[in-house]
Amino acid sequence: MSAILTAPAEPVGTLVEARIHWRATVVYGIVGLLALLVSLLTSSGHETTFMVASRSDVAQIAPFALPSRVTGVILSLAALGLVGWVAWLTARRRKAPVWVPIAFGVLVLCVLLVWVMAGNRNALPLTVLLTGALTMSVPLVFGSLSGLLCERSGIINIAIEGQLLGGAFLAVVVASATGNPYVGMIMAPLAGALVGLVLVMFAVRYRIDQIIVGVVLNVLVIGVTNYLFSTVLTANPQNLNSPPRLPTLPIPVLSEIPVIGPVLFRHTIIVYLMYVAVAALQVMVFRSRWGLRMRSVGEHPKAADTVGIKVNRTRVRNTVFGGAVAGFGGAALVAAGLAFTKEMSSGKGYIALAAMILGRWHPKGALAAALLFGFADSLRSVLGNLGSPVPSEFLAMLPYLVTIFAVAGLVGRVRAPAAEGIPYVK
């Protein structure tokens, strides 16, 4: 008996240590060095002018110019400093805090801006750029939240594209017909939910590969909306395809803060709802009973079933809800009073999917990734007006390249929900 009570003093076997993963650090390092190189190659006489104030601001800030080369080098060195710190943490098997990649990204983006605008006679309208970034990322945020809701419960939602498009179509038609943009906005989720319902019915009832259903549903929605656009909407554009724009609702006081005010608090109701949605889902998915059930169904449906959670019912509900969220994103797409055009979602659903994966199936991560894509879009349109040394095609490629790098280098083998895409049969 005493042999059991006295534990052996020396450890059994050699101590097993997890491998240190250097890939992320190396990728950060390469990006940082590239930024430094680009800055050093900027000719020293150039200046970059930034314009931060918008016309309606209370406090006017004059445009200011910075020497391009020095600013770029300082920012790159700061980014490289962060890389060094990350390397030090990695060597000690400690995780870098969440803000580090974000700070790094912001620094590199600033280097990019300084470099692109170096020697340009026009000032870079910073506020316009950031506002555009936020506006353009809204459909992507809703799209990736939709993907997140579906995938966390085990259904792969490739049909985000179709849900955005369907939502946009319904929002335009209803808003035009009633003359009230809010009615259109409220109806848009219905179209998305319908696509989500078809997706989940095929996935759960007929157990078809969910990626296939999603892709085909996208084609179907494109076909139906294109067809209705060419026939019904073209025949009667005044009544069916001229939606009023959603009014901008500046938040009192907050919207008067320079830069931050116009960028964050001078928007339509959809943007404010996006803030609420991201925050609410971040809490609900990880802290509520509903979220726990959703995640358990997506991770280990058999275990969930054993404790009495209805697996397929949970999946159907969450996918329909997810579809509705993406449909709302479709309303965001046309919030500026845009008329419907063929395939106006133009691949945003796929980008939203990428944003969700980049954000590692977390609402706040999805928000950050979607903002990155929105920023690239906004940068392209702003630089298209100002002129830039980089061809606009390359700027357009940038978010896609970043995604590939991120998926390959930084995110790597991220773990998707374990039961994703696998039908559950009792």
Add this chain to the structure above:
Amino acid sequence: MTADPLVAPTTNPPAAEAERPSMLQRILDASWLTIILAIAIALIVSSVLIAAADTDVQSAAGYVFTRPPDFFSAAWDAIYGAYSALFRGAIYDYQASGVRQIRPITETLTSSVPLIFAGLGLAVGFRAGLFNIGAQGQVLMGAAAGTYVGITFDLPVGVNLALACIAALIAGAFWAGIAGFLKARTGANEVIVTIMLNSISFYLVAYLLTTSLLRQGGSRPISPKVADSATFPLLLGTQFRLHLGFIVALLAAVFVWWLMERSTLGFQFRAVGANQSAARTAGMNVNLMFVLVMVTAGALAGLGGAAQVLGTDKTLQATTAGSIGFDAITVALLGRSRPLGTVLAAILFGALRAGSPLMQTSANTPIDIVLVIQATIVLLIAAPVLVRELSVPHRIAAMTGRYSIKGARA
């Protein structure tokens, strides 16, 4: 369990069927019957849309309860007008004279060529368990490389074409290989990477069309015409656009059949698709297979791009790939990832592509209805149980009691 690519893997294998199916059951469950029924149902669904958007039908619907025949005759006219125009545009034009009567069917075969190539490429990927959405980009890169050779070199007739095709093949293979390599080395999800590569290739080609490499010189982003020596020779004389690329596509289908069914490499592809862990345990290099599958798929898709430019279009634009890459996904799915099925599906979709312009001009039915037909067909094919639930023959058979809708191989 059969490795049917359309049906997702289930955690539990289906229970073995207790009794031998009856003769009727076997006839009704034949997959060709499912496919024909799916096509029929898709046409019915689309005809509802066609009728609904027709102005005569809309006005007749206003008094449908007082004079129903008006409504039905208007609906019939709209549907018949659309589908007969589709038929005349895609298969046989009985209103034309002379050899022009058979021109539509050659047009169908011509438009099916890039779909066959790209569909075969995707089919290889699907059977290896890789969901490659990147045919669009691979087609475009192949088309760009083929165009570059076609407008730059002036070699003898056969050599120039062969060189252009090889360039397209390499470009497509390289473009797809990126996704395969990243999946093998870093585990990057091939769906995401191929989607991103599609967009990148679009902008890359758009950029190349503005530079000296592919630019014609004018303000429009369009390449010069490729040299005659680099085009696919026409098969049926100058009246028809059908070109040698069709024969090459058929040969490619035979090659893919041999590769997947008869070669060791194809066996490894299929093994990786059926069960990665088992394949790895059996000593196969799964990561290498990822790369090789994508390279094969990309090479075929790249050839499809070359066939489009060198056979049909003769010049390159950023929109050359059109929706070939995405149509090819549905082609491969409809063809159940088998070479023969893919060829037949490509010809069917080629017919829809070839026939739709006439439908638009003569019956005022927008081209976009074709997308609805395609998507509905593939959705139904993917869900044979649903087809059985919807189809009249199955219903009648079920009512006579010798057939059960639910029980048949779900």
